[in-house]
Amino acid sequence: MTEKKSSKNFxxxxxxxxxxxxxxxxxxxxxxLAMFAVSAYFFLRFMRLYEETGFQGxxxxxxxxxxxxxxxxxxxxxMILTQIGLAIIHTIITHEEPPEIEDERDKLIELQGSHHxxxxxxxxxxxxxxxxxxxxxxxxxxxxxxxxxxxxGVVNFGAQLFYRRRxx
Amino acid sequence: xxxxxxxxxxxxxxxxxxxxxxxxxxxxxxxSRQTIVAIEKAKYSPSLDLAFRIARTFGKPLxxxxxxxxxxxxx
Numbered sequence: 348m349t350e351k352k353s354s355k356n357f358x359x360x361x362x363x364x365x366x367x368x369x370x371x372x373x374x375x376x377x378x379x380l381a382m383f384a385v386s387a388y389f390f391l392r393f394m395r396l397y398e399e400t401g402f403q404g405x406x407x408x409x410x411x412x413x414x415x416x417x418x419x420x421x422x423x424x425x426m427i428l429t430q431i432g433l434a435i436i437h438t439i440i441t442h443e444e445p446p447e448i449e450d451e452r453d454k455l456i457e458l459q460g461s462h463h464x465x466x467x468x469x470x471x472x473x474x475x476x477x478x479x480x481x482x483x484x485x486x487x488x489x490x491x492x493x494x495x496x497x498x499x500g501v502v503n504f505g506a507q508l509f510y511r512r513r514x515x
Numbered sequence: 516x517x518x519x520x521x522x523x524x525x526x527x528x529x530x531x532x533x534x535x536x537x538x539x540x541x542x543x544x545x546x547s548r549q550t551i552v553a554i555e556k557a558k559y560s561p562s563l564d565l566a567f568r569i570a571r572t573f574g575k576p577l578x579x580x581x582x583x584x585x586x587x588x589x590x
Contacts, residue, residue: 369549450546451562452553511549514558 370437370446371453372511377433379504381425386497389418393490402486411486415493422500456510464503471495521560522582525551528573544568 392414400407434445475491529535537555541548544565553559554569561569570580
């Protein structure tokens with residue numbers, strides 16, 4: 348018969364503290380930081396392009412399109428590298444494999460993140476259309492859309508982090 | 516989902532089940548420990564499937580593990 352701990356000590360769990368940050372939360376913070384870094388870099392490149400050309404001319408549109416495609420690739424690469432880097436650091440520090448369980452609550456939290464993200468994209472879409480309606484340059488509307496997509500990515504991770512910390 | 520009307524007795528049941536840890540329960544029912552924490556705190560109402568798996572782990576009927584507290588009638 349196994350020896351039982353005193354029932355007076357009802358806080359019997361050998362559980363880690365519940366407010367300790369989880370691997371998934373660390374991943375979300377790391378991805379947010381990676382997205383911020385990539386977005387900031389490309390924001391500076393967009394600004395330099397604007398200062399040099401004023402976003403006028405067909406060549407600039409072509410260069411702008413290339414920059415957006417590069418931005419998408421850089422974001423995907425940053426997310427993959429962040430995940431790999433985090434898994435390696437986690438394994439080195441804890442000597443354990445990163446947790447791979449994705450359960451129903453994780454999926455619901457991801458869904459909530461996507462929901463808020465699509466709302467943010469919708470708001471930026473409306474702002475871009477308002478800019479066109481007010482007679483602004485089409486390039487301005489396109490820039491608003493691009494940064495709307497970037498911002499919605501941050502909203503996605505931020506919302507997931509919020510629901511994980513608050514409880515869902 | 517926060518502020519669920521479904522409370523539960525999981526913490527007590529774990530205590531009576533050889534002081535099972537949240538991690539052990541999580542592994543048995545196939546979810547993460549954070550999910551068990553959220554369910555215990557009634558911050559997350561599990562799916563029927565998961566609720567049955569938790570109840571079966573303790574060998575109890577569902578109603579002994581999860582208790583629905585209906586909101587007071589206003590009329």
